[in-house]
Structure formats: structure tokens, C-alpha cells
Amino acid sequence: MTSLAANHTASQASAEPIPALARDLSRLSGMVRTLAPRAPMTITSPLDGRVIGSVPMCAAEDVAHAVGVARAAQAAWAALPVRERVKPFRRFNGVLLDRRFDIADLIQLENGKVRANALEDVFDTCINTRFYSYHGPSLLRPRRKAGAVPLLTSSTVYPKPFGVVGLIEAWNYPFNLPMQDAIAALIAGNTVVIKVSELTPFSALFGLQLLRECGLPDDVLQIVTGDGRVAGAALIDHVDTVMFTGSTATGRKIAAHCAERLIPCSLELGGKNPVILLDDADVAKALDVLVDSTLASAGQMCVSFERLFIHDAIYDAVRDGLAKRYESLPMGVRCGAWDDEMSVLTSANQLAHVQRHIEDAVAKGARIITGGSARPDIAPYAFEPTLLENVTPDMAVYDGESFGPVVSLYRFNDVDDAIRRANASLYGLNAAVFGRDVKRAHEVASRIQCGTVTVNEGHKAAWASVRAPQGGWKQSGYGRRHGAEGILKFTQSQSISVQRFMVYARGERMSVRMFDRIYATLMRVLPWLPGLR
Numbered sequence: 001m002t003s004l005a006a007n008h009t010a011s012q013a014s015a016e017p018i019p020a021l022a023r024d025l026s027r028l029s030g031m032v033r034t035l036a037p038r039a040p041m042t043i044t045s046p047l048d049g050r051v052i053g054s055v056p057m058c059a060a061e062d063v064a065h066a067v068g069v070a071r072a073a074q075a076a077w078a079a080l081p082v083r084e085r086v087k088p089f090r091r092f093n094g095v096l097l098d099r100r101f102d103i104a105d106l107i108q109l110e111n112g113k114v115r116a117n118a119l120e121d122v123f124d125t126c127i128n129t130r131f132y133s134y135h136g137p138s139l140l141r142p143r144r145k146a147g148a149v150p151l152l153t154s155s156t157v158y159p160k161p162f163g164v165v166g167l168i169e170a171w172n173y174p175f176n177l178p179m180q181d182a183i184a185a186l187i188a189g190n191t192v193v194i195k196v197s198e199l200t201p202f203s204a205l206f207g208l209q210l211l212r213e214c215g216l217p218d219d220v221l222q223i224v225t226g227d228g229r230v231a232g233a234a235l236i237d238h239v240d241t242v243m244f245t246g247s248t249a250t251g252r253k254i255a256a257h258c259a260e261r262l263i264p265c266s267l268e269l270g271g272k273n274p275v276i277l278l279d280d281a282d283v284a285k286a287l288d289v290l291v292d293s294t295l296a297s298a299g300q301m302c303v304s305f306e307r308l309f310i311h312d313a314i315y316d317a318v319r320d321g322l323a324k325r326y327e328s329l330p331m332g333v334r335c336g337a338w339d340d341e342m343s344v345l346t347s348a349n350q351l352a353h354v355q356r357h358i359e360d361a362v363a364k365g366a367r368i369i370t371g372g373s374a375r376p377d378i379a380p381y382a383f384e385p386t387l388l389e390n391v392t393p394d395m396a397v398y399d400g401e402s403f404g405p406v407v408s409l410y411r412f413n414d415v416d417d418a419i420r421r422a423n424a425s426l427y428g429l430n431a432a433v434f435g436r437d438v439k440r441a442h443e444v445a446s447r448i449q450c451g452t453v454t455v456n457e458g459h460k461a462a463w464a465s466v467r468a469p470q471g472g473w474k475q476s477g478y479g480r481r482h483g484a485e486g487i488l489k490f491t492q493s494q495s496i497s498v499q500r501f502m503v504y505a506r507g508e509r510m511s512v513r514m515f516d517r518i519y520a521t522l523m524r525v526l527p528w529l530p531g532l533r
Helices: 019-029 060-079 087-098 100-111 115-139 176-187 201-213 228-238 248-261 283-299 315-328 348-363 415-423 438-446 483-488 512-528
Strands: 040-044 051-056 143-146 153-161 164-168 191-195 221-224 241-245 265-268 273-277 305-311 367-370 386-389 406-412 430-434 452-455 491-499
Touching: 019 051, 019 201, 051 201, 060 164, 060 191, 060 221, 060 228, 087 100, 087 115, 087 176, 087 201, 100 115, 100 201, 115 176, 115 283, 115 483, 164 176, 164 228, 176 191, 176 201, 176 221, 176 241, 176 483, 191 228, 201 221, 228 248, 241 248, 248 265, 273 283, 273 415, 283 305, 283 315, 283 406, 283 430, 305 315, 305 415, 315 367, 315 386, 315 406, 348 386, 348 406, 406 415, 430 438, 438 452
Parallel strands: 164 191, 164 241, 191 221, 241 265, 273 305, 273 430, 305 406, 386 406, 430 452
Antiparallel strands: 040 051, 143 153, 153 491, 367 386
16 A cells, blocks of 8 residues: 555645545455445545545445355355464464554544554554454363263353354544454454444455455455445344444444344443542652543543542642643644644544533533634644533533543542442443552442443553453443453354263153152252362
8 A cells, every 4th residue: 555644744635535545545445345336435534624535335235245245155264263264363463563554544544543543553453363363262162061960961162153243333443443343253253244434444444455465265354335324224134243333322223223133232332431530649640641541532432531530639730730731732633743642533523522512511611621622723623632620410521422532520529429420420431540559549440330440540451451351331332342252242152961871851760759869869969079069
């Protein structure tokens, strides 16, 4: 692929596709299979509003065809030993590192991330690819279990693929989310069809190109593009299980659609993630973490922190320190630049959503400490890092996910009160606790109703811990990424039990009384035999 950094800067503007990229992106667009020519869906860059290319607006029959192609390939793919299925992904891990700058360029161009955030998208894909390609064979091996009568009976549990997995992925991590989910599902023996976001299709298509170059068979992984109400709904109509990443509102509709078909789904949804800063928190270190964990990707992360509960003893220091850090951040994103620090919002809809939250809060009495304004002079959807205080429950920003660079500050004196307020949310995805007394901070963390909680760190410690599951509670969804759960969710268990000596049915030669004596004796004895309980 042409080096994007050499051909695109945020200062350039044009209504036409970028000439140096047109051929590359047209080739990627051509990887989307349609049964007939479809209307193009124009993709623009949030860096300057320029058209960068187009992809087909897939119809429902195109999606059905993609699933059919994947289904036809699934049996042969699943028949390969796991040690064979992982080989393309082990090669892919090295290719990711070799091509990381090309991938990051494309992520920046269609998503609006600064260089560091775009590379995080790539590196997280590396971490997940390495883990599942090397540990997948052991995670997927059959598990022997003791039977009802140990030594005489046994059961073996086999993780079997569902068939065709449908992935409906978000735009905020346009490379990592589709790649890590697809890789886990494929290693588990499924074939996959991804419905990518209308905003950021090219990153995933580039990933598909690289996977095929690494030896992945063409038909086992398909990508469809287009409107979610058409392509996404059609995907759910035909696949065997669904993984969705996105808003809670859309996740609720997808869960209902899956329920109609009685197929399982895994949902990673929204969050209104809290932080509790205890009175003994190291303020300087906490500020370093919070700038990154509130503003990375312009706050467009499901795990971004949007609520800070700060002990009164350190409230002023945290508020003033964070405001100073926010105000000193240079805004603007240049493709390929290493020193940019503040990403831009990805779309006009996201900008409007953030603005509504700010306007509603101010109208109802919230105070803007810093920020609060769009910056179209920098980029079409640039928005200043924003701190709010005096936020009350009647405001949309109080428990509504902003999904942008908007953070609300709250004072507390009593830790129990801070925990109660942190938990008083519809969501339960991610949280953090800061305090020098790690044992105390850990105890506080254990009381927060979130699927992931970090101590003295932001989102990265948990997100990069791929051996541990990550996912939400409450309306943040269900199902897990990472760890054993992250791959086993793409399987359904089959138990095969073997009877070696006697049968459970009484049969003609055993009286009811004899049957009762034998089994009652067994049930009394087994609890006393170590290892046979």
C-alpha cells in the first residue's frame, strides 16, 4: 500500500479522492463481493473532510451470499487440526509489526486518531493474535471429566464451532476490533463474516488483505459494507452466532433480533466509566494516567473514563492539575506525525452528540472548567478537552455516555458514598481506583460493579492483560473478550460420556430394591473419597 503519511496532511483539503490513495483504496473496496453493481458509499476523512474513497452499499442478498460462501468453506476449515488453523495468524503477527506504519496511516486517515492511538490499535491486535495463535490449541483441546460413578464412567467435553460467526463492529477501533474477534472465531473453527462500520471500512479490509497474504483461505473470512439497518440485520438473519460492539441502544435491538432466531450473541456496549481517587492518591501519577485514559482517541473508547470521584482533600489539586494538562495539549492530527497528542472526533454525528451533552449540562447549571467548544478551524470534528463540575442527575451527561473528550468531576468525603455513586449507573464496563495503600484501593475496587477495574492505572493494564477476560456488567453488555472466554464464546460444548462397566438403567436382572441399595451406597461413599467427589 502507498505510504499514506507521505501523501496526506491535515492542512490539505480537497473534495476529490486523494490521488495517491485512490488505486489502493479502490483495490480494497473490490474485496467486498456483491451480486450486482451497488451504489457507492462515500468515505471521508475526519482530518479534513476530504473524500478518500468509496465502498459498495451491500444489499441483503449480498450479505446472504457472503454467509453462504463462508458456510460452504466452514466444514473443511474446521476439519483442519487447530495447530494448522493457527499458522496464518502466527505469520500475521509478524506482518502486523512489519506493516504497522501503513496500518496506522490508514487508521489515522479514516478515524482521526493521533499516531500513538493508531499504533495502539495495531499493537493490541498483535497481543491478541499472539495469544490466541499460540494458546488456542490448548484452550480448544477436549477436557476429560469424571463421570457420575468415577472410574466406571467418564465424560469428555469438546468445544465445537458454531459454524458461521457474524461480527458487527464499531468504528472507534477500526482495525483491532474486527481483527481480534475474527481471529479468535477462526481459530475456534468457525468461518466469519464481518459487517464493518460505514465510517471506517478500509482498515478492516486492509487487515483482510494481509491475512490472505499470510495464507488464510479466501472464503473463510468475508467483509460486507453498507448501512447497518440493512447489512447488519441481514447478517443476523443468516449466521449462527453474533458478536457486536457498539452502543447499548443498538445492542438491545441486536439481542432482540438474535432472540427471535434463538441464536446466541455477545455484546460489548456502552460505559460511563468511573474513577475513585482516594485521599492518599499520588496526584501527579494519577494525572499522567487520567490525561491518557480520558482523552485517548478523543474519548471515543468504550473504556474511557467520564466520571471522576475525587476525595475532598485532593479535589482542588486534581481539578486544577487536570485543567492545566488539558489546556496545554496541542490539538490537530497530521497523518504520520509523531508528536500530535489530541485525536479528533470521527463523525458529524459524534460531534453533535457531544455538543448536546455540553449544552444540556450548561443550561441546567453545570460549570465548564475548561474546554467545551468545537474547533472547526483545526478539523471538521475537533472538540476541546472538556472538564465539567456541578453535574446533577437531571443532566444527560450525568449517566449518558458522551463517547468524547468530556469528563465530569465530583467531590466526596466518605468512601462508601463514592462507591455508591460510582455504582449508581446503568453501565458497568470499566473503572479505576487510585491510592497509595494498594490493599485498601484493591478492596475499594472489589466493590465497584464493573467487569474490569484497575488500581493505579487507566484502561491499558486491564485491556492488555489478554489472559484475563474483559467485558461489561449491567447495560454494558454480556460475553467476554480475551482469555479462555474470549475464544470459547465462539464454540458450543459437546459432552460425550462413556459407560465402562455397568448401566444406569435397572434392567431385567436387577430388582428395584437392589438398584436402590447400590446407588444409595455409592452416593454415601463417594463424598468421603478424595478426588472422587
